Amino acid sequence: MSTTTNTKTFITDDFLLENKFSQRLYHDFASQMPIIDYHCHLPPKEIANNHSFNNLTEIWINGDHYKWRAMRTFGIDEKYITGDASDSEKFAQWAKTVPYTLRNPLYHWTHLELKRYFDIDLLLNPSTAEAIYTEATEKLKTPAYSCQNLIKNMNVKVVCTTEDPIDTLDYHSQIAQNGFGVTISTAFRPDKAILINTDTYNNYIDTLDEVSGVNIDSYKGLCDALSVRLDYFEDHGCKLSDHGLSYLPYREFSDLEIETIFQKRRTNNTLSLEEDEKFQTAILLFLCEQYHKRNWVQQFHLGALRNNNARMNNLLGPDTGWDSIGDYPQARTLSNFLNRLDSKDTLTKTILYNLNPGDNEVLASMIGNFNDGTIKGKIQFGSGWWFLDQKDGMIKQINALSNMGLISCFVGMLTDSRSFLSYPRHEYFRRILCNQFGLEMQSGELPQDFELIGKIIQDICYNNAKEYFNF
Structure with a gap:
């Protein structure tokens, strides 16, 4: 397109790159790396049909x-x-x-x-x-x-969409059979089976009963049904789970209590907060043990305050722009939950994402409690998410992780997007990452060693994720 007027010059080759060190790190090391988009919400139907x-x-x-x-x-x-x-x-x-x-x-x-x-x-x-x-x-x-070419042309090697346990994964099968050339995987997102106090819970359990072929007349039946669907997802190449929760609950419980709570909700009774949190704790511990058994990666997106505008939510439904950052306490219950899994040696690879920037250092320090030397970067502080998926949010996440942990072990960026035009966000992240390192190389806070720092940049952009997720 002609650029004789209104030329946009701020997206230059050196956009966001403030010095020669940043520029070299990006152009010589980061820009050439492929993309692993390990968490997104792209519709697999549109990929399968090459819409x-x-x-x-x-x-x-x-x-x-x-x-x-x-x-x-x-x-x-x-x-x-x-x-x-x-x-x-x-x-x-x-x-x-x-x-x-x-x-x-x-x-x-x-x-x-x-x-x-x-x-x-x-x-x-x-x-x-x-x-x-x-x-x-x-x-x-x-x-x-077309959708497939929009993905290919951005040098994307892996896309991991997000599906509910009741999904047939037919479109993923269609993609695999047609030999697209880019790995399209999925993440198991069982939130609807966990959030027991929602109005739609019983209808959802009835559907899960039908899809799984398991009679869900008890809490054990629910666990059995989820196990069937976990096996189904694994047979279709799934290696990840994902959970979108306000916070990770933790309460002590007995098996009898959980069965009583489940039956109470199945008869359309409302649960107390204590009952709700006990049930969520139980079912999440069960699922996390299943993920460990399968050597999956589990992801927890924490901190969203959803559906704030009741009038507009009733009119347009969820995911239409009425969510914001919540200020839920995170540290104690998160620690107790992870500790419960770790004490039984059933804590799998885990990525923690926060939506409240005030929790950056909480999560960045929390991961160090459970990195036990068995796997490089086993517990991850995830990239800036949603409202924090911007320059300031990325820099704060990078700095918190650098200060509290090892940025060199970080698995890097993801889109978390429903848009086929979102892959430049990986470029955006990479430019910001290279600029942070480049500024400190210039100031003398880091050595001017491009072999070392260039490798770390490439690891964060691609290599760490490739090793971590084992796609």
């Missing part, structure tokens, strides 16, 4: 609650966000918003994605919106922009 998108709004704005929140804040009517406006009208309203996202990561991501995927080097604003929409939409209609 092509009709226009830029469809692939880039629909379903993106990051953009939706920004548009609402800027005063854009919901009609142009999740409503019945045309795709071109929705894009025009996004273009109207973008110039005012300055200093929000959306401003960087927007222009990085336009440049990397579409070779469009213009600032997005109302005056450039039509030209950008037209050019990107025309490109999206070509085979090079």
Whole structure:
């Protein structure tokens, strides 16, 4: 695209790289490394069918609650966000918003994605919106922009989506049979079987009963059904689990108590907080022991306060932009939970993610309690997640992990995204990572040893994850 006016020059080759050391680390070491996206929410159906998108709004704005929140804040009517406006009208309203996202990561991501995927080097604003929409939409209609090619062209080697235990994994099977060339795996996400106090719990257990072929008339039946589905996922190449919880609960319990709690909920009675936490503790301990048995990696995403706006949640449903950071206590119950597993030698490889930046040092120091020398980086402090998936959040996570643990053992970045245009976030992370090391090389806080530091950068970008997940 012509760049005679409104040229966007801030996404240069040395974007975010503040000195010659940072620049060399990125260009000579980080940029060439493949991507392992070990946690995301890409729809496997669209990968299996090699779906092509009709226009830029469809692939880039629909379903993106990051953009939706920004548009609402800027005063854009919901009609142009999740409503019945045309795709071109929705894009025009996004273009109207973008110039005012300055200093929000959306401003960087927007222009990085336009440049990397579409070779469009213009600032997005109302005056450039039509030209950008037209050019990107025309490109999206070509085979090079199908879902599979969008993944391949970003040098992605592994994608790990996230599925519920009741999922058939048919699309993963279809992908494997068709020989895509990129490993598309899955993560087991059993939250609906764990969160017993939800309104939909009993309906979900009925479905799990049907899918697993196990009569779930008791807590043991629930465990047996989950074991069947764990075996099914493992047979389909699954090597990871994932949990999205406000906090990791821990309460002492007896088997009789758990059975009584389960039966109480199955007869549509509401549980107390103590009963809820005892049940969650029991079922999570069972699942974690199963993950250890299978040598899986378990992931815990902790700290989200979800569905805050009841009016809009009732209107639009979950995952539409009404969540925020919670301030739940994390340390004591997390420690007790991990200690219970470790004491029985059933603590598998674990990644802990926090959403509250105040918990950075808590998690960064917690992992050292259970890194026992059996596996390099066995317990990980995960990359900046969700609201912390931005420059400041990444730097704080990098610094906390560096200060409390070993950044050299870190398994690096993931997208945690539903968008096929999100892979430049790995580049974003890598540039920030290289800049942190480069600044300290320049200041004399680190040796100017490119062989050593370049290897550590490559390990964080790719090699550590490849070894850790054993894809």
